[in-house]
Amino acid sequence: GAVVSQHPSWVICKSGTSVKIECRSLDFQATTMFWYRQFPKQSLMLMATSNEGSKATYEQGVEKDKFLINHASLTLSTLTVTSAHPEDSSFYICSARKTREPYEQYFGPGTRLTVT
Amino acid sequence: GQNIDQPTEMTATEGAIVQINCTYQTSGFNGLFWYQQHAGEAPTFLSYNVLDGLEEKGRFSSFLSRSKGYSYLLLKELQMKDSASYLCAVMDSNYQLIWGAGTKLIIKP
Numbered sequence: 001g002a003v004v005s006q007h008p009s010w011v012i013c014k015s016g017t018s019v020k021i022e023c024r025s026l027d028f029q030a031t032t033m034f035w036y037r038q039f040p041k042q043s044l045m046l047m048a049t050s051n052e053g054s055k056a057t058y059e060q061g062v063e064k065d066k067f068l069i070n071h072a073s074l075t076l077s078t079l080t081v082t083s084a085h086p087e088d089s090s091f092y093i094c095s096a097r098k099t100r101e102p103y104e105q106y107f108g109p110g111t112r113l114t115v116t
Numbered sequence: 117g118q119n120i121d122q123p124t125e126m127t128a129t130e131g132a133i134v135q136i137n138c139t140y141q142t143s144g145f146n147g148l149f150w151y152q153q154h155a156g157e158a159p160t161f162l163s164y165n166v167l168d169g170l171e172e173k174g175r176f177s178s179f180l181s182r183s184k185g186y187s188y189l190l191l192k193e194l195q196m197k198d199s200a201s202y203l204c205a206v207m208d209s210n211y212q213l214i215w216g217a218g219t220k221l222i223i224k225p
Binding site for chain 2: 102108
């Protein structure tokens with residue numbers, strides 16, 4: 001199998017605080033993980049590509065100082081939303097890519113963030 | 117630029133067959149993926165095509181024509197639980213996934 005876990009599954013925080021979301025590949029190693037955001041009834045939006053042992057690559061328009069990504073091991077990547085604001089409320093989904101062809105991505109269950 | 121097109125929404129009847137089309141224009145091609153996403157949940161992997169032709173997996177089949185930049189996902193014997201969004205994604209020359217906006221499939225009894 002290919003299982004990816006995400007923690008927490010949902011979180012409510014106050015405006016101005018920071019929230020950390022963990023993404024783990026449980027039964028395979030993933031040199032590359034991806035972080036997506038999805039607003040209601042909209043498609044997935046890639047935020048950043050996380051490579052183990054190196055800096056993340058952010059998509060255009062995504063603030064790297066606000067969305068801190070750390071990929072410290074082959075099975076763990078973290079996304080920290082710093083100084084969260086209500087407009088950051090969204091469904092955050094991570095995926096981990098297998099290191100062998102066909103390099104399919106397996107998704108975590110997602111984290112629903114609500115900033116009050 | 118890179119582009120993936122798929123219909124926004126489709127409706128079908130329980131027990132019937134539905135075909136969801138996807139056309140793409142990308143810089144390079146390393147395979148096409150179909151994912152299923154139920155409302156409020158993360159996507160789950162359905163199929164992968166890298167060579168032309170039909171791949172069958174139970175009630176679901178996926179077809180690819182690289183020369184036409186075209187794929188379809190075929191769902192047979194539709195069940196109510198098949199109501200979901202179906203996402204087409206192409207892996208480009210950099211092994212990055214380019215995502216379509218998804219097709220919302222509504223199944224009616």
